Amino acid sequence: MIKLDFDKQGGIVPVIAQDYETGRVLMLAYMNQEAWELTLSTGIAHYWSRSRGRIWKKGETSGNKQEVKEVRVDCDCDAVLIKVNQIGGAACHEGYRSCFYRKIEGEALEIDEEKIFDPENVYGDEK
Numbered sequence: 001m002i003k004l005d006f007d008k009q010g011g012i013v014p015v016i017a018q019d020y021e022t023g024r025v026l027m028l029a030y031m032n033q034e035a036w037e038l039t040l041s042t043g044i045a046h047y048w049s050r051s052r053g054r055i056w057k058k059g060e061t062s063g064n065k066q067e068v069k070e071v072r073v074d075c076d077c078d079a080v081l082i083k084v085n086q087i088g089g090a091a092c093h094e095g096y097r098s099c100f101y102r103k104i105e106g107e108a109l110e111i112d113e114e115k116i117f118d119p120e121n122v123y124g125d126e127k
Contacts, residue, residue, distance in 0.1 A: 005078040007031055012048055013078050020069040022081040025101040026091035043068050045084060062122050064088035090116040
């Protein structure tokens, strides 16, 4: 198994999920050792939820899974890039394709993409 440096950042490493086909950045999340091993062994992205304090299998509630196509590790073995097939269309828990659905325009953040789903209908209060 590939060894990442989980000690440097308190037991987690940042992970960028990128659309395998388009190259679009979908999200930034974190993995601990268990999430890393689950991702490699299952081919489905697993993350460490800092807010919930537990492993989170991407798409377990929404159905918007991330099928891992390629994994890249940075030179210090403390950051990961995963190229994924985003099943279900939305990577963002707010219902957008990408978590980076806003851009700065002047002094404001403007949404520049359409919502794919309504989070209230999918998550209710779980979000």
